[in-house]
Amino acid sequence: MSNFSLKLFENAYQLEPKAEQRLTGAIYAAISINLILLLYLAYSNGFLVGLLIFMSNLFFAAYFCKFLWYQYRPQYRLHFTLTTGGVRYRTVSAQKEQEFEWEEVDVVRFEQDRLLFVLKNDEQHEIGMDKIQSPTILQQARRKIKKIAKKKDIMVVV
Known part of the structure; x- marks a missing residue:
């Protein structure tokens, strides 16, 4: 990839x-x-x-x-960035940036308006996908996440 x-x-x-x-x-x-x-x-x-x-x-x-x-x-702006190495995001202005690697992810759960990453140490990272304004970018993100999860043997729950 x-x-x-x-x-x-x-x-x-x-x-x-x-x-x-x-x-x-x-x-x-x-x-x-x-x-x-x-x-x-x-x-x-x-x-x-x-x-x-x-x-x-x-x-x-x-x-x-x-x-x-x-x-x-x-x-300091709010963001959600996917890379081949991992995920970085800040969904609340006052919070520090969260970051984790794909190797740490155990389950990726897609829900209607949010995305939930469950790590192997039972830590959960929830990202509200309702902030994405473009449906095309949202579908592209879902496809990329599923593709990475499949390649890294991560369980995906839709």
Whole structure:
């Protein structure tokens, strides 16, 4: 079998381009409003109203910072990567990346919207396949996993 690397969740956790553009525009508008309200707070006596609006708009600024963090640090994005050597994945942002080799896998179980790897030491790795947006990539991944499992004598449960 030739070497391959199939990154399943590539851009699966991102919005469509138009929605992302609208969201980015809304974030820029919220940051502009924050700056205007900051000036308003500095030069007026309506401190309480301005402070409440300012604090509520900080949510958008925090989201924008998170957006920028993932743009400039792609190694922290969620992913599921299959290689000939093994599997690497991160399905939750705050978790560290999980990794195991095919030789450690005892059973691969396909369920409706998730994939379960049971290792020989009874450790289980569950990956939600509902995040994959393209049915073609999903079928390609299932075929690749089954092909690798057959070659490595790993039991596959469908």
